[in-house]
Amino acid sequence: MSSASGGADLGRGEGTEEQRQRGIWILVAAALAFAVLVLPQVVEGDDRTSFAGSALPDGAAPRLPTSPGGLPSNGPTALPSASLPGYGSGGGGGGGRPAETRAPASPTVAPDPTDEAYRAVSPGDCLAVYDTGDGQYNSRMPVQVACGAGNAFMWVSAVRSSGGACPQGPGQNSMSYTSRGRTTALCLTRKFAVGYCLLAEQTGSGQQARMNAGLMTVVDCDAKRVPARYNRILHITGVYKAPAGASSANCARVQGDRTYYWSWLVNDGRTLLCTMVYQG
Known part of the structure; x- marks a missing residue:
């Protein structure tokens, strides 16, 4: 009986040892799996988030980003919060986010088609403009036409800043326009044609x-x-x-x-x- 009992105890002992070894191998395998599958992802994430710091030369002090216009910053509070959203957020004792600074908006100037038309005229151009006999021209706009056209009544000899600077004589005159303190004067020479x-x-x-x-x-x-x-x-x-x-x-x-x-x-x-x- 004792012999049979001893054999049974030995078998249980050997079984227990095998189970222990199997458990150890399971733990080792689990550790290896953790190292292979989990640890590289954590390091990769750390590298991605700290790349700017790890790229600095040895012994160099980190520099703050520059503003969008390329001007170096003297510190986080010197930059608009829109440029660096992580800076200037609330905290104890340091105050809140600095006020945003904006460049003053340029005043919107309405276009002046007449001024643009005058400034588009160059010496040598021809205009469908003439004196109506009532002391005014038929159009306040210098309507440009081909110089060979039947209504090319005027030839522009020069463009000046005042009508007084234009030649004056038989068949010569000027038309001018002033906008926002700037005058454009067109010096005109009449184009005469037989039959008119x-x-x-x-x-x-x-x-x-x-x-x-x-x-x-x-x-x-x-x-x-x-x-x-x-x-x-x-x-x-x-x-x-x-x-x-x-x-x-x-x-x-x-x-x-x-x-x-x-x-x-x-x-x-x-x-x-x-x-x-x-x-x-």
Whole structure:
């Protein structure tokens, strides 16, 4: 009986030892699994969050981030909280978040289409603008057109800061516009074309007749009424390079022409403008 009992005890002892060893191996395996599966994730997370600090050279002091404009910061409170949301939050004794600073907003200036139109004009451009005979131009806007167009009445010789700086003479004038204290003046030279008409004022008759033409005007040749300051419509019959000693005698279009012409030297005396009273 004792022999059988002893064998049973030995078997239980061996079984207990095997269970203990098996438990140890289970613990070792669990530790290894923890080291392989869990620990690298924790280190990776630590590295990711502390990368800025670990990248500093040995012995170097960490520097605060700069502001968005590239200006170095003297400390967290010198930067707007919107730039560094982690700085300046509430805490004991140190006060709350510093007040945000904002650059003053620039005043909104309404666009001025007329000023823009004037500033878009350059010397050499042509405009569909003319004197109506009522002391004003047909348009306050300098309407640009191709210089070969039928309504290209004016040629811009220069752009100045005041109308007084523009040349003044027969067939020359200016139009200007002032906006926000700045004046843009367009120096105009009339483009004359055969077949067009302009306004004039005649005084006297016969050998005493005088004709004062509005050389910057344009009018319908068949107009039934004219502005009060004028009483004649002149028809342009010729635009010639002015010869030496040019006069109305140079306006004849055919041999023996007996038409009564009125003429002017325009374009600084280089062009002879020939006209006659419009007969319809």
